[in-house]
Amino acid sequence: EPEVTQTPSHQVTQMGQEVILRCVPISNHLYFYWYRQILGQKVEFLVSFYNNEISEKSEIFDDQFSVERPDGSNFTLKIRSTKLEDSAMYFCASSEGPIQPQHFGDGTRLSIL
Amino acid sequence: DQQVKQNSPSLSVQEGRISILNCDYTNSMFDYFLWYKKYPAEGPTFLISISSIKDKNEDGRFTVFLNKSAKHLSLHIVPSQPGDSAVYFCAASAPLDSGYALNFGKGTSLLVTP
Numbered sequence A: 001e002p003e004v005t006q007t008p009s010h011q012v013t014q015m016g017q018e019v020i021l022r023c024v025p026i027s028n029h030l031y032f033y034w035y036r037q038i039l040g041q042k043v044e045f046l047v048s049f050y051n052n053e054i055s056e057k058s059e060i061f062d063d064q065f066s067v068e069r070p071d072g073s074n075f076t077l078k079i080r081s082t083k084l085e086d087s088a089m090y091f092c093a094s095s096e097g098p099i100q101p102q103h104f105g106d107g108t109r110l111s112i113l
Numbered sequence B: 001d002q003q004v005k006q007n008s009p010s011l012s013v014q015e016g017r018i019s020i021l022n023c024d025y026t027n028s029m030f031d032y033f034l035w036y037k038k039y040p041a042e043g044p045t046f047l048i049s050i051s052s053i054k055d056k057n058e059d060g061r062f063t064v065f066l067n068k069s070a071k072h073l074s075l076h077i078v079p080s081q082p083g084d085s086a087v088y089f090c091a092a093s094a095p096l097d098s099g100y101a102l103n104f105g106k107g108t109s110l111l112v113t114p
Helices: none
Strands: A005-007 A010-013 A019-024 A031-037 A043-050 A053-057 A065-068 A075-079 A088-095 A108-112 B010-014 B019-025 B032-038 B045-051 B056-059 B062-067 B072-077 B086-093 B108-113
Touching: A005 A088, A010 A019, A019 A031, A019 A088, A019 A108, A043 A065, A043 A075, A075 A088, B010 B019, B019 B032, B019 B086, B019 B108, B032 B062, B045 B056, B045 B062, B045 B072, B072 B086
Parallel strands: A010 A108, B010 B108
Antiparallel strands: A005 A019, A019 A075, A031 A043, A031 A088, A043 A053, A065 A075, A088 A108, B019 B072, B032 B045, B032 B086, B056 B062, B062 B072, B086 B108
16 A cells, blocks of 8 residues: 655754655655644644645744655655754655545654754 | 544543544534544554545444534444554544644544453
8 A cells, every 4th residue: 555655764963953854755646744743742733735835834834944845756844943842753644635634654753952 | 722622531442342532623614524543653544534514434343423513523443453452533624724734633542452
């Protein structure tokens, strides 16, 4: 069964450094998303992306965050200058359409030191 | 703000019995609802969904019920199996309102005992 893949599974970064999280969505999906889950809290929406542009973003997704689909397969989340509070599990998801189930990757655990 | 609430953090059920997981929501614009299952160190796995035009959707052992007037949905698992032990998340979206973002509950940890 097709799946969303995320790399790396765990990223450790010094505060203030840039980090790029990578995702390969399911190949025929057109809608892409990033979510995060801080330890002990609920999964929170960050951003949705369709037709090479951001459809919606949450208050969390400030100017330090950006997303890109650099080629036909990858979807990346960049955090320009990481903060301690960015430590979380980051999940990528994709869906065929807007009112279709979103399928999630296994996440990247981001640890900021 | 908690637009999606799962008020039971945990539930224990005997194998073979019915598991009922509940979810309440506050945003009347939500019109698409999903249940996900999550094991440790894995991402959420889609189980079943329902749109607001229906009040029930069934897929094998899993049935989701939607009561729009009460802003309540539930997931029934019959019969429950030990492999169903996981955290279950309810999620909702308002596609025309919010770019298809999913709003998640905090999850209910289900334990199915042999």
